[in-house]
Amino acid sequence: MSGNRVVVYQGPGEVSVETIDYPKLELPDDVATGLGIKKAAPHAAILKLVATNICGSDQHMVRGRTTAPVGQTLGHEITGEVVELGDDVLFAKEGDICSVPFNIACGRCRMCDEGKTGICLNVNPARAGAAYGYVDMGGWIGGQAEYVMVPYADFNLLRFPDRDQALEKILDLTMLSDIFPTGYHGAYTAGVTTGSTVYVAGAGPVGLAAAHAAQLLGASVVVVGDMLPDRLAQARSFGCETVDLSQSGELADKLAEVLGEPEVDAAVDAVGFEARGHGQGADEAPATVLNDIMSVARAGASLGIPGLYVTGDPGGVDEHAKIGQVGVRLGLGWAKSHSFATGQCPVKQYNRKLMNLILNEKAQIAKAVNATTIPLDGAADGYREFDQGAAKKYVIDPHATIGG
Missing domain, CATH: 3.90.180.10 (Medium-chain alcohol dehydrogenases, catalytic domain)
Structure with missing residues (x-):
């Protein structure tokens, strides 16, 4: 050749x-x-x-x-x-x-x-x-x-x-x-099992794979959050519920409208370091999803984090983000006894x-x-x-x- x-x-x-x-x-x-x-x-x-x-x-x-x-x-x-x-x-x-x-x-x-x-x-x-x-x-x-x-x-x-x-x-x-193993890893390490309620942040391919994996693991309801209508429609096409993060409002309130309560048994970050805040025109805020999933996961829950975080980001929003240091509310996760699964x-x-x-x-x-x-x-x-x-x-x- x-x-x-x-x-x-x-x-x-x-x-x-x-x-x-x-x-x-x-x-x-x-x-x-x-x-x-x-x-x-x-x-x-x-x-x-x-x-x-x-x-x-x-x-x-x-x-x-x-x-x-x-x-x-x-x-x-x-x-x-x-x-x-x-x-x-x-x-x-x-x-x-x-x-x-x-x-x-x-x-x-x-x-x-x-x-x-x-x-x-x-x-x-x-x-x-x-x-x-x-x-x-x-x-x-x-x-x-x-x-x-x-x-x-x-x-x-x-x-x-x-x-x-x-x-x-x-x-x-x-x-x-x-992406199928990665999405499955996100759902599995988040503790998804029979009857779980699950929130997946991000309706890109890994988020959709995590949502499908959660269904395979026996979740009762899988809710997918994103800002793009077509991606939310894709999540609904195979039986997921969705929340539109381009609209203002608290994530917990949006989940309560779907689930009847403002928290889930398991949560997955399938977005990573280029996350944005909620609402139309929201600026990049790299810790948004990590803080979101801690806020809505029940006490004692596990958080699966297949979303990518890097040690070098020339386009980071500030000097901290450029070296992968983001403003995570670790005290919240600690207070709720959360466990985190990260990495490849x-x-x-x-x-x-x-x-x-x-x-x-x-x-x-x-x-x-x-x-x-x-x-x-x-x-x-x-x-x-x-x-x-x-x-x-x-x-x-x-x-x-x-x-x-």
């Missing part, structure tokens, strides 16, 4: 599709040099992308709200066909169609042994944890591309058992790389079980998030429309596999 086309960040609001070298079975220079390990990766596989998605986390970079440099390759939601294997890969086979967790993990360190694959110690010299195509995450090439290299393939690849069935359900299965979702804890739900018609995640297919050359338009609040989850189809 002579090259590999991949989506590249070109500065705030701009992406392009560029041709780079075809992947090699080698670790990134940052990883090999920084950790003092061999660059050769006989444990790796190369995948031909079947589907790769635009994520809200990517959008933070493209908005210029991270320290991502121009030239950063993008994409960490990867589903593909194995086309090349290193000599040390024992169990994956060429032709397998697989989901790839967005967290890159070695399968050999203490964190991986404990199932905490989002904070693997051997894939990023800068900090615990790594991801494809993301700033400060180890220098791994992004997966919004034609081809991608996956290290530690026997550990990281989730093989779909039947190729034809996988292709038939690919719009659902492509969500296993990130450890995808491997959930993806196989969620795959089984999809394959056995128990989960309809593509419908919940309104999966919409676009070509690789349509990535710039997809990012632009997503940034404008489209109630869609954009699925890039680099090889025109999905339709045909």
Whole structure:
């Protein structure tokens, strides 16, 4: 192969599709040099992308709200066909169609042994944890591309058992790389169970995935809050209640109108650090959602926080926000004995079980998030429309596999 086309960040609001070298079975220079390990990766596989998605986390970079440099390759939601294997890969086979967790993990360190694959110690010299195509995450090439290299393939690849069935359900299965496990992790760590009442802040794809996951976990009522009418309508399309945060008024009062009481059993922050205050034209206020969910979650509740918070935000509203320091009412959470679950979702804890739900018609995640297919050359338009609040989850189809 002579090259590999991949989506590249070109500065705030701009992406392009560029041709780079075809992947090699080698670790990134940052990883090999920084950790003092061999660059050769006989444990790796190369995948031909079947589907790769635009994520809200990517959008933070493209908005210029991270320290991502121009030239950063993008994409960490990867589903593909194995086309090349290193000599040390024992169990994956060429032709397998697989989901790839967005967290890159070695399968050999203490964190991986404990199932905490989002904070693997051997894939990023800068900090615990790594991801494809993301700033400060180890220098791994992004997966919004034609081809991608996956290290530690026997550990990281989730093989779909039947190729034809996988292709038939690919719009659902492509969500296993990130947002379905991430949304499920948010709901699960919030303690959602049979009969729970649940509030999910944010009706973007992760919020919708969390809402669908809460339904699967047995919630009696799931209420989704957002400011965009189309996204609220999407939440209602699969049985959620909604509250419109573009209208003035206290969140507790809005919930009381739906539930008959001003609090919920479990709450999820699926918005993150670019949160805004309530009401028309509200300014950015990054602690809004964290404070909201503490205010409406009952005493003793758990709070799931899959929404992204960063340590470097050039566009932060003040000097504190620029380093990820936000005005959380921790005293309120302490007084109510809340517990908080944050950080990257450890995808491997959930993806196989969620795959089984999809394959056995128990989960309809593509419908919940309104999966919409676009070509690789349509990535710039997809990012632009997503940034404008489209109630869609954009699925890039680099090889025109999905339709045909």
